[in-house]
Every structure is written in structure tokens, then in C-alpha cells.
Amino acid sequence: MEFDRSGVNALMEITSRPDLVFVRGQGAWLEDHNGKRYLDFIQGWAVNCLGHSPSLIVEALNRQATQLINPSPAFYNQPSIDLAKRLTGASCFDRVFFANSGAEANEGAIKLARKWGRLNRNGAYKIITFDHGFHGRTLATMSASGKPGWDTIYAPQVNGFSKADLNDLDSVRKLIDDETVAVMLEPVQGEGGVIPASSEFMQALRKLTAERGLLLIVDEVQTGMGRTGKLFAYEQSGIKPDIMTLAKGIGGGIPLAALCAREEVCCFEHGDQGGTYNGNPLMTAVGVAVFDAITAPGFLAAVNARAEQLSAGLLALSAKWGMKGERGAGLLRALKMDRADGALIVTTARDWSPEGMLLNSPRPDLLRFMPALNVTATEIDLMLARLDEVIAKIRA
Numbered sequence: 001m002e003f004d005r006s007g008v009n010a011l012m013e014i015t016s017r018p019d020l021v022f023v024r025g026q027g028a029w030l031e032d033h034n035g036k037r038y039l040d041f042i043q044g045w046a047v048n049c050l051g052h053s054p055s056l057i058v059e060a061l062n063r064q065a066t067q068l069i070n071p072s073p074a075f076y077n078q079p080s081i082d083l084a085k086r087l088t089g090a091s092c093f094d095r096v097f098f099a100n101s102g103a104e105a106n107e108g109a110i111k112l113a114r115k116w117g118r119l120n121r122n123g124a125y126k127i128i129t130f131d132h133g134f135h136g137r138t139l140a141t142m143s144a145s146g147k148p149g150w151d152t153i154y155a156p157q158v159n160g161f162s163k164a165d166l167n168d169l170d171s172v173r174k175l176i177d178d179e180t181v182a183v184m185l186e187p188v189q190g191e192g193g194v195i196p197a198s199s200e201f202m203q204a205l206r207k208l209t210a211e212r213g214l215l216l217i218v219d220e221v222q223t224g225m226g227r228t229g230k231l232f233a234y235e236q237s238g239i240k241p242d243i244m245t246l247a248k249g250i251g252g253g254i255p256l257a258a259l260c261a262r263e264e265v266c267c268f269e270h271g272d273q274g275g276t277y278n279g280n281p282l283m284t285a286v287g288v289a290v291f292d293a294i295t296a297p298g299f300l301a302a303v304n305a306r307a308e309q310l311s312a313g314l315l316a317l318s319a320k321w322g323m324k325g326e327r328g329a330g331l332l333r334a335l336k337m338d339r340a341d342g343a344l345i346v347t348t349a350r351d352w353s354p355e356g357m358l359l360n361s362p363r364p365d366l367l368r369f370m371p372a373l374n375v376t377a378t379e380i381d382l383m384l385a386r387l388d389e390v391i392a393k394i395r396a
């Protein structure tokens with residue numbers, strides 16, 4: 001069976017896509033236009049934290065859509081108040097600004113830090129970020145990201161982002177000057193290849209930033225909402241950042257993001273920040289439903305159990321095939337391979353018959369796994385067994 005390709009060239013070409021369309025998804029499975037099923041360990045890039053089309057999201061959307069979709073952010077709506085209350089109640093932050101994407105939440109964090117620097121630090125505006133970091137695709141967040149060349153593709157870009165090395169406190173200390181206002185990092189670098197910041201580093205960074213009067217911003221767009229086995233990854237090191245951004249998992253697949261900050265830092269004045277869709281009740285109602293599912297008794301314990309299972313399974317595969325082990329936190333993990341056949345593994349797994357499997361290779365010698373947080377033990381075993389078959393075929 002073919003799908004209707006007549007409009008394909010009406011899409012702007014921004015990436016190479018396989019020649020298929022996905023028509024439905026349920027839980028850990030996606031189905032394409034031919035009815036072929038795929039076990040999904042990408043889940044919309046760590047977005048669908050409860051799997052594809054979970055009934056609680058469908059119900060929240062239906063319920064809210066029939067009541068109120070968007071009264072405008074110039075008015076209160078109950079779901080946004082309810083979600084802000086939940087997020088502040090479960091974290092060290094006092095206030096929330098809702099946005100629509102991770103990049104937009106990070107833009108807000110950068111603006112908030114710069115405004116705070118103007119008011120409290122004599123106009124300090126520079127933010128220290130990290131090599132291999134990823135913060136989004138707007139002009140400022142591309143500059144903040146640590147991908148080679150990303151700060152100049154659309155020159156002149158936003159300046160004021162110097163890059164330190166993750167887990168190297170001296171590299172941060174050396175970059176601090178009178179114009180520095182904040183340090184911003186992902187607790188686990190996701191797009192950079194699942195590289196965790198160590199607890200010692202997070203603690204030392206908190207101490208250093210506090211001593212020097214700098215804000216600490218954690219970009220938890222990928223690590224937040226239970227992904228690492230705690231609700232927020234910063235909790236793993238017992239620190240209290242000043243600002244946190246969330247997206248991806250917070251909406252379970254729908255566009256929702258949040259900028260969270262401690263009261264002392266909340267210095268936006270009326271007119272400084274906003275957005276037509278921000279905090280709309282349709283998306284925040286979903287956010288409430290997702291939050292309640294992730295924080296239900298036993299949910300994070302199950303995430304941690306599945307994480308141990310995935311970690312052990314990847315280690316066994318690594319040992320069998322002479323690879324270099326695995327790393328990660330919770331259900332954000334990577335298999336470190338001994339050679340650069342990641343792209344071939346990804347396409348072979350996808351094209352596997354009769355059922356395919358979706359994996360991601362953020363670096364040629366690395367596979368990344370970001371299943372739904374409610375993935376079952378059986379699904380993890382199936383993925384591991386199939387990955388073993390794929391590797392066996394490729395390396396035969």
C-alpha cells in the first residue's frame with residue numbers, strides 16, 4: 001500500500017525522513033501506513049512519557065476542549081493554576097511561566113537571568129553553558145548550545161554564552177567575570193550523547209555559583225518529569241537550583257513547557273514576558289493529568305525498576321559484543337559501542353520484518369534509549385532481544 005506523496009514537497013526540507021507515514025500509536029507501539037508495527041524506544045524524542053495516545057491524555061483533551069480552549073493568557077484559567085500549584089509544590093521553585101516548547105522555556109530562562117542581572121548585578125548578562133550542551137533551536141538557545149558551529153550559523157547571533165567542560169569545575173571558574181550572571185546546564189546531556197553531570201559536580205557548581213552570586217539554571221527539558229527516576233533530575237544531587245525549565249515529558253506528547261523559578265529571581269515586570277498560547281487550559285489540563293500519573297504512588301519506583309532492567313540488559317549486550325558498556329540515568333540511557341555502526345543499527349532495526357523497532361543514534365558509536373516511562377518489563381526484554389538479532393545480522 002502507498003501513502004499519498006503528492007504533498008511531500010510542500011513540506012520544507014529540514015531533515016531526511018524514511019519513506020513511510022505513521023498512522024497510529026498505542027503505548028509502546030507505532031503503526032505505519034502498511035499496518036507494520038514498530039516497538040518505539042524514541043517516543044517522540046523522550047516526549048511521550050506515558051506512551052502513545054494514553055487514555056488519560058485523550059480524556060483530558062476531550063474534557064477540556066468541550067469546556068474552554070483558550071481565553072487568552074491575559075486571564076486566569078483553572079488548569080494553569082492547578083498545574084503551577086503542583087509543580088511548585090513538588091519542587092524548590094515558587095513560580096511558573098508556561099510556554100510551548102523547550103527552546104521557548106529556555107529563552108525565558110535566559111531573559112529572566114539577564115533581567116535579574118540588570119537589576120541585581122550591575123548589568124551582568126553572560127551565561128556560562130557547556131560543550132555538547134543542547135538548549136534548543138531559537139537564535140539565543142542555539143548560541144547557548146555547545147554544538148560546534150551552532151553559535152554562528154545564523155550570524156550575527158546572540159552573544160554572551162561561553163562554554164565550559166561538563167564535570168570540570170575549574171573550566172567554569174575560569175570563565176566567570178564581572179559580566180557573568182548565571183551558569184546553565186542539563187543534569188544529563190541528552191542530545192550530546194547521554195552524558196550525566198556527576199552529583200559532586202552539581203553540588204560543587206551550586207556552591208561556586210552561590211559564592212559568586214550567580215544563578216544556577218537547570219535545563220530539565222529532557223531529564224525532568226520522572227525521566228531519571230526522580231521527578232526532577234536536580235534532586236539526584238540534593239541541590240536547589242534557582243531556575244529550571246521543563247518541556248518534553250511535561251505534556252506527554254502535546255506542546256507544553258514551563259519556566260520555573262525561585263521567588264527571589266522572579267523579576268519580570270508586566271509586559272516583559274508573554275505569548276498567545278502560553279498556559280492555555282487545553283495544554284495545561286493535559287499537564288495536570290500527566291503530572292498526577294507520574295506522581296501516583298509506585299510510578300517512579302517502577303521507572304527505577306525498569307531502568308535497572310534496561311541497564312543490566314544493555315551491559316549484557318555490551319559484554320556479548322565486545323562493546324564499551326552503558327551509561328545514563330533512569331530511562332534515559334545509552335549503549336556505548338565499539339564501532340561507528342549506530343546509523344546502520346537504527347535503519348536495520350526500523351526495517352526489520354515483520355515488526356520494526358525505533359532507536360536513536362545521537363553519535364555514530366552510541367545508541368540512545370528513551371522509552372515511555374510506563375514501558376513494561378516484557379517490552380524492554382523484547383527490545384533487547386531484537387537489538388541482539390539486529391547486531392548479529394549486521395556484524396555477521
Ligand SMILES: *Cc1c(COP(=O)(O)O)cnc(C)c1O
Nearest residue numbers: 101102103134135136190221222
Ligand atoms: C529537546 C530539548 C530542548 C528543546 O526543546 P524543544 O521543545 O524542541 O524546543 C532543550 N533542551 C533540552 C535539554 C532538550 O532535550
